[in-house]
Amino acid sequence: MIESDTRNPIPDVNIEVNGGGYTVTDLSGKFRIEVSIGDELTIRHKDFYTIYHTITSNERIEVRVEPINDSNYKSKISKSRLPVFKSLIDSAETYLKKDAQKSIQFITEAISESSSKKENAEAYEVLGDINIHWKQYDLAVSNYRISLQNIETNESSLKLAKAYQLNKNYQESLQTYNAINKSELSNWQLVTLYEGLGDVYRLTKVFEKSINAYKEGLALAKKHLITPKVTDLNSKIAEVYNAKGDTQIAKNYFSESLKQANKQNKKRAVEEKLKVADFQNNINDYSTEITLRKEALNIIEEIETDSIFDNESPLTSQKQNYKIGNAYLEQGDLGNAIPYLEKSIEEADSKEDLIVKKDATRKLSEVYESAEDYEKALSAFQDYVDLVDQVYIKKEQQISQATRFRRELTSKQNRILSLESDRALSESKYNFNIEQAKRQKLIIYSLIGGVLLLLLTAFLMFKYIKQQRLANNLLALKSLRSQMNPHFIFNALNSVNSFIASNDERTANKYLTDFSLLMRAVLENSEEDFIPLEKEITLLELYTKLEHFRFQDKFDYSIKVDENITVEDFVIPPMLLQPYIENAVWHGLRYKKTKGHLEIAIAQTEADEIKITITDDGIGREKSKALKTENQQKQNSKGMGNIKKRVSILNDMYKDKVDVFIDDFKDEEDTGTKVVVTLKKD
Numbered sequence: 001m002i003e004s005d006t007r008n009p010i011p012d013v014n015i016e017v018n019g020g021g022y023t024v025t026d027l028s029g030k031f032r033i034e035v036s037i038g039d040e041l042t043i044r045h046k047d048f049y050t051i052y053h054t055i056t057s058n059e060r061i062e063v064r065v066e067p068i069n070d071s072n073y074k075s076k077i078s079k080s081r082l083p084v085f086k087s088l089i090d091s092a093e094t095y096l097k098k099d100a101q102k103s104i105q106f107i108t109e110a111i112s113e114s115s116s117k118k119e120n121a122e123a124y125e126v127l128g129d130i131n132i133h134w135k136q137y138d139l140a141v142s143n144y145r146i147s148l149q150n151i152e153t154n155e156s157s158l159k160l161a162k163a164y165q166l167n168k169n170y171q172e173s174l175q176t177y178n179a180i181n182k183s184e185l186s187n188w189q190l191v192t193l194y195e196g197l198g199d200v201y202r203l204t205k206v207f208e209k210s211i212n213a214y215k216e217g218l219a220l221a222k223k224h225l226i227t228p229k230v231t232d233l234n235s236k237i238a239e240v241y242n243a244k245g246d247t248q249i250a251k252n253y254f255s256e257s258l259k260q261a262n263k264q265n266k267k268r269a270v271e272e273k274l275k276v277a278d279f280q281n282n283i284n285d286y287s288t289e290i291t292l293r294k295e296a297l298n299i300i301e302e303i304e305t306d307s308i309f310d311n312e313s314p315l316t317s318q319k320q321n322y323k324i325g326n327a328y329l330e331q332g333d334l335g336n337a338i339p340y341l342e343k344s345i346e347e348a349d350s351k352e353d354l355i356v357k358k359d360a361t362r363k364l365s366e367v368y369e370s371a372e373d374y375e376k377a378l379s380a381f382q383d384y385v386d387l388v389d390q391v392y393i394k395k396e397q398q399i400s401q402a403t404r405f406r407r408e409l410t411s412k413q414n415r416i417l418s419l420e421s422d423r424a425l426s427e428s429k430y431n432f433n434i435e436q437a438k439r440q441k442l443i444i445y446s447l448i449g450g451v452l453l454l455l456l457t458a459f460l461m462f463k464y465i466k467q468q469r470l471a472n473n474l475l476a477l478k479s480l481r482s483q484m485n486p487h488f489i490f491n492a493l494n495s496v497n498s499f500i501a502s503n504d505e506r507t508a509n510k511y512l513t514d515f516s517l518l519m520r521a522v523l524e525n526s527e528e529d530f531i532p533l534e535k536e537i538t539l540l541e542l543y544t545k546l547e548h549f550r551f552q553d554k555f556d557y558s559i560k561v562d563e564n565i566t567v568e569d570f571v572i573p574p575m576l577l578q579p580y581i582e583n584a585v586w587h588g589l590r591y592k593k594t595k596g597h598l599e600i601a602i603a604q605t606e607a608d609e610i611k612i613t614i615t616d617d618g619i620g621r622e623k624s625k626a627l628k629t630e631n632q633q634k635q636n637s638k639g640m641g642n643i644k645k646r647v648s649i650l651n652d653m654y655k656d657k658v659d660v661f662i663d664d665f666k667d668e669e670d671t672g673t674k675v676v677v678t679l680k681k682d
Contacts, residue, residue, distance in 0.1 A: 010025060120150040128143035137166040235272060311351060322344035358388060518542045533568075543578055
């Protein structure tokens with residue numbers, strides 16, 4: 001499965017064969033599915049139209065998906081235009097059943113073109129298929145094992161197990177089947193595995209295990225609608241019951257297999273009819289046998305126009321006429337037996353089928369003898385003797401041909417293995433030559449790697465130290481913030497306490513309500529390094545309002561924000577300004593003899609910088625310091641020290657983002673204090 005324009009593989013395409021076989025394409029776009037000529041493939045995918053293709057030969061197919069205007073796809077099937085290796089494998093499979101030597105020659109060339117273990121595995125798997133078809137089962141075993149040594153696949157493992165069974169290595173076959181991981185198999189493969197186990201147990205006459213394996217396969221085939229296997233397994237279960245002597249149960253299963261076969265193609269239907277006919281002969285039900293064979297003859301005459309059956313096939317008219325004649329003979333109906341046997345001899349003669357002609361002639365001689373027509377019986381018997389001599393000569397020729405054929409296949413097999421050994425030796429020499437170059441490169445690369453490793457270590461150490469420093473800074477900020485919050489809360493609660501002490505409950509309640517709003521905001525921001533300037537202004541307004549609420553007779557205040565400032569562009573550390581306002585009120589303005597003034601002004605001095613100025617006309621820093629007790633001086637020093645540390649850490653982390661400058665406001669008796677905070681944009 002490929003895209004026609006890019007030739008990129010298309011994975012996960014659903015491939016289904018009528019009758020229930022199913023698979024999907026892998027990452028390389030490849031799929032394999034067991035089909036027969038005449039079966040129809042259904043190919044589905046979400047990105048192109050569903051297509052249908054009837055199998056006409058055993059050549060590979062390639063599905064090319066072509067883009068069309070509406071962004072969907074249409075599909076076209078053609079013979080592969082594959083690279084050299086794939087073309088050779090295709091040719092080998094094309095000649096697999098026609099010319100074994102030619103097919104093996106293509107495999108030889110394919111192995112010489114192979115460039116990977118995957119391709120080697122595929123070549124030896126096809127070579128095993130060739131050996132299986134030509135009944136060279138020991139060679140098939142060898143080739144499937146080589147294929148699995150290159151790449152282990154479930155398909156090759158199943159084929160190896162089958163080859164072991166055909167070569168009568170029954171224990172090896174069972175071991176191979178049982179070693180396969182069933183959870184990795186497709187539904188078709190799993191049914192094939194159970195069928196294979198059943199075959200081995202049947203051949204070794206372990207009938208109960210054979211039946212159990214067949215039934216497990218049958219249940220799966222029914223569940224997943226794998227119709228061909230439903231037919232096959234019903235038929236095989238019937239054969240095992242018949243071998244056990246349970247003819248009635250066998251009859252029921254044969255009845256089901258025959259019903260299922262009639263739903264499939266004509267060839268499969270007639271094959272099953274003949275199996276059931278053989279069973280009816282075995283239980284001496286000759287009437288049913290004759291009926292089934294006559295029905296089979298009619299179907300064979302139809303399909304012989306499209307198919308050619310060799311003389312070894314059970315689907316030949318000469319064999320069926322012979323068996324019908326034999327069934328009539330078993331019934332004692334000599335009148336009907338003679339014409340069918342004569343018809344069988346005539347057809348066998350025209351098709352040069354000496355075996356059937358010999359058997360039918362012998363049987364015809366017996367019929368004439370039973371009818372007391374001894375002259376014809378003698379004539380038929382003499383023909384039979386002549387045919388035996390011809391069959392003997394032919395058998396000798398066939399044995400000779402088979403021996404020569406096997407020698408040729410073995411020779412080609414040895415040549416392939418020799419080519420593999422030569423190539424392995426060449427690769428070994430080549431690898432040895434480049435190994436020295438690799439060693440030199442390895443030394444150079446090791447030195448380079450060592451330098452890079454040192455640089456990487458230095459970088460990671462630097463990064464670790466930086467991260468550790470950042471973590472320490474964050475911890476210090478958190479610690480400083482945690483020290484400021486109790487200080488602020490303590491002062492605020494003192495104010496509430498003073499209102500309560502003066503029995504001014506209404507004022508205390510009002511103050512406490514505003515205080516709770518402020519406290520919520522302060523606690524919400526306590527974990528942040530920076531908050532929006534707009535939010536800090538709101539907090540300042542609320543805090544200053546509370547302080548003014550307590551000391552209304554001591555000062556007035558004003559907060560001025562330049563209209564040209566885009567407040568949302570700036571951020572500020574939370575609770576940075578509050579301690580300076582607190583100092584202005586508590587240590588400057590409240591000791592002033594006359595009513596003072598507190599001003600907070602925010603102005604933009606540059607495009608990326610603003611200045612926040614906090615000024616008061618209180619008694620000034622020197623007088624305030626003289627009035628403080630020793631404990632108050634320590635507390636104030638600690639509070640302002642925390643502010644300085646916060647600013648220092650933040651500037652270290654965020655590259656001089658905040659600057660604080662404190663000075664006297666004016667040169668008079670009440671000098672006052674001015675705090676200028678410079679804040680830079682991100």
